[in-house]
Amino acid sequence: xxxxxxxxxxxxxxxxxxxxxxxxxxxMANGYAQAxxxxxxxxxxxxxxxxxxxxxxxxxx
Numbered sequence: 001x002x003x004x005x006x007x008x009x010x011x012x013x014x015x016x017x018x019x020x021x022x023x024x025x026x027x028m029a030n031g032y033a034q035a036x037x038x039x040x041x042x043x044x045x046x047x048x049x050x051x052x053x054x055x056x057x058x059x060x061x
Contacts, residue, residue, distance in 0.1 A: 004021075004028040005027060012028055
């Protein structure tokens, strides 16, 4: 098993794109911050669903 705690974000993204890494990335790329981004159109009804979902699930996965 490869120690991914010292991998760079670029190395991890490359592995993900190639489907070589298909598990949660917590604990990888130590020293870097991890964030998630969701971009939605204003006109989409999902905005209300997304807002409710975020409110009801404030803890990260």
